[in-house]
Amino acid sequence: MEVQRQGKPQFFPDQLHDWMGLVPATEGKAAALLFPTVTPDREPTLTDSGRTVEPGDFFSAATQDRYPDVFGLLPEPRPTDDLRARLTQLPHQALTLNHDSAASTTVLERAVSLVL
Structure with a gap:
């Protein structure tokens, strides 16, 4: 039996820009939440x-x-209760995806259209 392992890349914030041309966000606004599961x-x-x-x-x-x-x-972890309460009020949708990117994209687009 072959064991497959998955490694996770770890970057310092400045490497995101230097290596991939990405600029880290300093703030954001959430309009809805998706909870995907890959099965x-x-x-x-x-x-x-x-x-x-x-x-x-x-x-x-x-x-x-x-x-x-x-x-x-x-530092001690900051409480997230207030943020969690606010995020819970947003529209949300759970969905199951698989490795078929075309079929998963269709379901993802449908989920987004329902919550926005």
Whole structure:
């Protein structure tokens, strides 16, 4: 049995611009939320999972894994309750995608049209 591993690229913010020509955003506005799940053996479809914004959806100094806080110098995580409450009020849609990019694109476009 062959084991496949997936590596995640890690960039410093300045490398995003230098390597890929991307300028990191300093702010943003959310109009709706999508909660996709990739399941290779299922057909792409909209789902009613009841999924909402959860505490695990936020990155913080406590959850990032680039550098372990061996000296205890990272700041305390900031509360996300207010942001989570605001995001929960936005229109949202769960969906299942698979590795068929054409079929997944169709479902993704449909999901966007429903929430915007």
